[in-house]
Amino acid sequence: MKIKDFKQPYGARIVDILESNSNRESLLTELKLYVLNEPYFKQFHSEPTWVAYEIFKEIGGHRWMK
Numbered sequence: 001m002k003i004k005d006f007k008q009p010y011g012a013r014i015v016d017i018l019e020s021n022s023n024r025e026s027l028l029t030e031l032k033l034y035v036l037n038e039p040y041f042k043q044f045h046s047e048p049t050w051v052a053y054e055i056f057k058e059i060g061g062h063r064w065m066k
Contacts, residue, residue, distance in 0.1 A: 002058065003015060003055075005044075006040075007040070010038065010040055010041070013034060014031070014034070014055060017030050017031050017034060018031070018055075018056075027056070028052070028053070028056050031052040031055060031056055032048075032049045032052040032053075034052070035048040035049070035051050035052045035055075036048050036049065036052075
């Protein structure tokens with residue numbers, strides 16, 4: 001999933017989360033909490049945490065995967 005797939009302000013909030021200086025676990029947790037609490041993300045998959053993980057993996061996770 002790409003940020004451009006999401007309407008604003010959802011995409012902007014995802015960018016804010018991904019640009020935070022949190023450690024890997026905190027970053028993913030914050031992203032999961034955000035998508036779980038926003039009904040908007042349910043249209044992409046029945047399990048919002050899957051959406052969060054895919055976003056993290058595609059956009060933000062690469063900086064932590066060494």
